[in-house]
Amino acid sequence: MAETKRLRVGIIGCGAGVFHLEGYAEEPRAQVVALAGLDTDRCQDLAKRFEIPRVYGDYRELLEQDDIDAVSVVVPNNLHLPVTLAALEAGKHVIVEKPLARNADEGERMVRAAEAHGKVLAVAFQRRHRHDVQIVRRIVANGELGDIYYAKAFWMRRSGIPDLGSWFTSKEAAGGGPLIDLGVHVLDMALHMTGNPTVTAVSAVTYAQLGPQGKGNWPGGRRRSANAGARYEVEDLAVALLRMENGATLHLEASWAVYTGMTDEFGVQLFGSKGGARIHSKDYAQVGTLELYGDVGDTAIDGRPRLQQRLGHGGIVRDFVDAILNGTPVTPSGAEGLDRVRLIDAIYQSAELGREIGIEQEAVVG
């Protein structure tokens, strides 16, 4: 059998870039040939661990390499737009980390540029590949829970500001706080599991209570220790109610730091007319996280499906490579990433104005 050419890939960003390296390590149709990052030590460590031959500093050097077909953009949120536009311009297909962009204006430019250049643009909502999420999505699509009329999605940390004083806590660099960082994941999970209902309005409130006091940094500090004088310009708790065209509502909560018994926990709960489902993951657990609620005859039944561990970015990479090689529609697409960013924009706007915001948006397929 003739050997087909493997796609050649570059990873830009050496923090969460490791998840992309792990994803590509599972994909025989592609190989990572280069990394780029300004933090040379972290990049060199990754290059050694994953046997990547080339390491660049600035991302532009990597994009100049003609033998690279695709890149992952895993840089601070304010760089998603310029790096993605430059990559598409250089003829590369792109996976962007979540959130797609800091706001919908930036996201639209990215989606339009991918269309104009005829390249694949994917966004890394890797939690869609969790086994519990896939089970719930399937049973909802089969109508087994009836009509979903209420849902709750949350991601709450007791003390989990990623890096107090870094780009994460700068409004300019990150575009927002835990809502755009964590909330976007569970918002995507909830909408994806319920077949992407159209959101018509949002009402939201945000708070910044612990961060400005220098409290709530990740235990021991992820990279630095907490500092009461550190810049903290974003919310540390966001709460929103989203109304759907079909009458359903979604309650969303996202926090990096709040006084709670939870450590680092996220989940989605669906309430349907024939049954319910609850995903609750503590410290990123993937098994023992799903409960299903229904009836057998007139008896209420709670079930706990057996679950498998999955590598989320492995699924993202597989679908991306399929889209490039076989022309299958990519999922999650840039358009879906844009839809989520539009909702995030509306949530921040509602919180700022102190009232409900109506949403006009195009339907997304996912």
Ligand SMILES: NC(=O)c1ccc[n+]([C@@H]2O[C@H](COP(=O)([O-])OP(=O)(O)OC[C@H]3O[C@@H](n4cnc5c(N)ncnc54)[C@H](O)[C@@H]3O)[C@@H](O)[C@H]2O)c1
């Ligand atoms: N999907 C997930 O679960 C997940 C998890 C963590 C982070 N993320 C996302 O990944 C992105 C990066 O987050 P992080 O935690 O890795 O941040 P980080 O600060 O740890 O790393 C950012 C990386 O970008 C690099 N970078 C910055 N400017 C650059 C330039 N001009 N050229 C080349 N490299 C440059 C830095 O050198 C660094 O390697 C964010 O968008 C974040 O939301 C996603």
